[in-house]
Amino acid sequence: MASPLYQVVIETVVDRIATGVWPPGALLPSETQLGAELGVSQGTARKALMALEARGLVQRRQGRGTVVTLRTPDSALFHFFRLRRLDGSQARPELIREAVRCRRARRVERDALYGAPAKVFEIDRVRALDGRPSVVETSVVSAELFPGLDAQAPLPNTLYVHYQQAYRIIVVRADEALRAVAADANVAATLGRDLGTPLLAVDRRTIDVQGRIVEWRRSVCATDAMTYQIALE
Amino acid sequence: MASPLYQVVIETVVDRIATGVWPPGALLPSETQLGAELGVSQGTARKALMALEARGLVQRRQGRGTVVTLRTPDSALFHFFRLRRLDGSQARPELIREAVRCRRARRVERDALYGAPAKVFEIDRVRALDGRPSVVETSVVSAELFPGLDAQAPLPNTLYVHYQQAYRIIVVRADEALRAVAADANVAATLGRDLGTPLLAVDRRTIDVQGRIVEWRRSVCATDAMTYQIALE
DNA sequence: GAGTGGTCTAGACCACTTT
DNA sequence: AAGTGGTCTAGACCACTCC
Secondary structure (H helix, E strand, O other): OOOOHHHHHHHHHHHHHHOOOOOOOOEOOOHHHHHHHHOOOHHHHHHHHHHHHHOOOEEEEOOOEEEEOOOOHHHHHHHHOOEEEOOOOEOOOEEEEEEEEEEEOOHHHHHHOOOOOOEEEEEEEEEEEOOEEEEEEEEEEEOOOOOOHHHHOOOOOOHHHHHHHHHOOOEEEEEEEEEEEEOOHHHHHHHOOOOOOEEEEEEEEEEEOOOOEEEEEEEEEOOOOEEEEEEEO | OOOOHHHHHHHHHHHHHHOOOOOOOOEOOOHHHHHHHHOOOHHHHHHHHHHHHHOOOEEEEOOOEEEEOOOOHHHHHHHHOOEEEOOOOEOOOEEEEEEEEEEEOOHHHHHHOOOOOOEEEEEEEEEEEOOEEEEEEEEEEEOOOOOOHHHHOOOOOOHHHHHHHHHOOOEEEEEEEEEEEEOOHHHHHHHOOOOOOEEEEEEEEEEEOOOOEEEEEEEEEOOOOEEEEEEEO
16 A cells, blocks of 8 residues: 555645635535545545644534634634744734835845746834734745735734735644844844844744745744743644 | 543543553553443544644554653653754753752742742753753752752753653643843853844743642753744644 | 533553563 | 554444534
8 A cells, every 4th residue: 555545635635725626715515524535434535624624724514514724813823923922921922113115136035036036025014012013024935936926915913814815825834943033233223222232132933835945934932021922832 | 520531531541641550651551441440432532532632742653552752852852942953953952060059948839839938959051062062951840849959960961861760740831931031151151152133032831730839940042053943833 | 302512431452662 | 473563344333513
């Protein structure tokens, strides 16, 4: 046997989700129906669906059925935005400035982004926590993958919801590298901090359901009133 | 039904691992034997064991059996030490200084640590990457939970392996909060950086298989040659 | 009431490891 | 050769959701 049947089922379902046959929010066929269609037993279809639920791609509820995960502002925040206030409550810094422009891709961007795009959109945003500017965020995406993105301003608070709704690009993962950096003159002015203030820099590569790097993002956060929280297990 | 049978099996196995009936490295009974002993089918025992494998508490191999996960320096590093060099390779900063002392617990430590200990051990360590001091690390553990820890210096590079071997405390999880801070005079001197250099501060609560907070740790890392890498998914 | 996923069982065969 | 986990099937009953 080349690969287990449930693997084949998983790949089939992922493919259908990725190509929009079953868009986010869609109700999948039942275990029995899916198994019958693909020529496997209900138990094997079940195993595949449970694996997909573990990966966060679908959600299952007894009596209701299996639904393709719909990225909402809340779920996107919960999964991909790990900043918390010092008391542990979810921080939801509001957008206070935004600029989108199209430009030629830099070398590193071409190398990192899917499709090695010649042109990219750069989205520059500033966020404030409780009225105080606290995050400077630069996102870079392929202009080929996101046609017309610059014409859609103002963009919603959470970009990943927009990627899904407007471009059928389903973000499932982000790889991040964190460092501490000193505020340069530009950032210090934007955030209203002193020059040289320690800031948390987060370099992110955003990966969609097909495994493509669809976004490169750099966030610089003031951590005087927030921390970046994660669980290792 | 109060709780599913496989849940009961999971709890039974976790309990036996936690109490040392099956210590790390031990070979568990086969699915069939375990099911027979606990009065469930082989399939139900299997489901429990697979869940435990997903949690990282056991490892299964075809033909070999199911083994309680043994924390090795490598696995501990991989799971709980996320620093990488800028090129992405695993950084393994070597220990260059260590001090262990016993003292009264501070208020926050009593509140956070399991058992609200009156006395704690504080382990202060300095690590160097490629010969250059880069991490200052302070671990605090209950003196009741880790009797005689101060007499065991020098401690091994990875504390979690020692917790497991000497105290049967099995670390399975760590909750972390990250911030950027400025180097104070003390740390700056220790790490050979300028005063005010941005450093990555990691506050960690270490949790064992029984869900107890067994360690409170604060690491301060120079991120000029390392980054802290994680995946969100 | 019909349909869904959630739990549980029993049995079959295969691939792998160890002796 | 014996024993293990890995895959797959078929069928049963329960709990939940929706009409």
